[in-house]
Amino acid sequence: MHEYSIVSSLIDRVEAEVKKNGATSVGSLTVQIGEISGVDSRLLAIAFDTFRERTCCANAELKIENVPATWKCPKCGTPPVAGGPLRCFPCNQPAELVAGDEIILAHLELEVPDHV
Numbered sequence: 001m002h003e004y005s006i007v008s009s010l011i012d013r014v015e016a017e018v019k020k021n022g023a024t025s026v027g028s029l030t031v032q033i034g035e036i037s038g039v040d041s042r043l044l045a046i047a048f049d050t051f052r053e054r055t056c057c058a059n060a061e062l063k064i065e066n067v068p069a070t071w072k073c074p075k076c077g078t079p080p081v082a083g084g085p086l087r088c089f090p091c092n093q094p095a096e097l098v099a100g101d102e103i104i105l106a107h108l109e110l111e112v113p114d115h116v
């Protein structure tokens with residue numbers, strides 16, 4: 001399943017951040033999933049639950065934000081008409097994807113022990 005490899009690399013990135021910051025655990029992680037990234041947020045949550053045992057994310061809360069696909073004309077910046085073709089007619093340009101095809105680790109809440 002596609003979602004498993006995504007979760008695996010997400011946790012790798014979280015673990016790198018944990019090490020870098022000397023954190024003891026992860027409170028929560030926020031992942032943004034683009035509408036057309038091809039990732040099912042429900043499956044991603046299930047994959048996360050399966051994977052997180054014995055990782056730094058064992059007690060972390062997974063927050064998923066769905067990001068709608070956004071397009072704009074590369075020339076004039078006008079978004080295409082909703083429901084219409086992905087094209088700017090005045091400029092005769094195919095619309096450019098601005099957001100919505102990515103999976104982003106948007107926010108990470110780390111538990112860092114106080115330095116005594």
Ligand SMILES: [Zn+2]
Nearest residue numbers: 073076088091
């Ligand atoms: Zn245009």
